[in-house]
Amino acid sequence: GFSKSDIALYSKGIGWVTTVVFTLLGGLFAIRIGLVRAMFLSGILMAVTNLMFSWLAxxxxVESLFAAAVLLDDLAAAFATVTFVAFISMLVDRTYTATQYALLASIGTAGRTLFASSSGALVDWLDGDWGIFFVITALMVVPSLICLWVLRHRLTAMLVGAQVRLFSKGAEQDS
Structure with a gap:
């Protein structure tokens, strides 16, 4: 395996810098291509990252592969976070922003929390094969991507309506 100093260097030392940079770039990119496309792309990036960790397992x-996997993981996580926050921010009503945002954010992270707590048991069941584990986690993205693809037109229309509601002159008069 890797030494603790290797893990610290790539995960923590370089990781926080890349996360900040990728968050800023991800926000600009998400605005440019649109939130629905950005969510689709971030899901694909997350799956690719998990496949890289399979390869690494x-x-x-291999230090260069580890560095690339961590770098891509930081990119994918930052981009997914930016698009998710932007998406749920567009869905909430300005009157109840804090409550609705908190509820949607909790629902959005519930799956990650539930699955993370059982990942060790799954790896044990797979006889310690982390490669297969990461392939399985990459495949778990597919249902979400299918759902997003099916709902893409409806989501785009909702987001356009939310932008009009948030940024129109009529929205200022409602306050």
Missing amino acids: WAGP
Whole structure:
């Protein structure tokens, strides 16, 4: 495996810088391509990152592959967070922003919390094969991407309506 200093260097040392940079770039990119496309792309990036960790699990301790996997993971996580926050921010009503945002954010992270707590048991069941584990987690993205693809036109229309509601002159008079 990797030494603690290797893990610290790539995950923490370089990771926080790349997360900040990728968050800023991700926000600009999400605005440019639109939130629905950005959510779709972030889901694909998250799956690719997990496949890189599978590759790493099977290849052994290859420092350059580890660095690339961590870098891509930071990119994917920052981009997914930016698009998710922007998406739920567009869905909430200005009157109840804090409550609705908190509820949607909690629902959005519930799956990650539930699945993370059982991941060790799954890896044990897979006889310690982290490569297969990460392939399974990459495949878990597919239902979400299918759902997003099916709902893309409806979501785009909702987001356009939310933008009009948030940024129109009529919205200022409602306050």
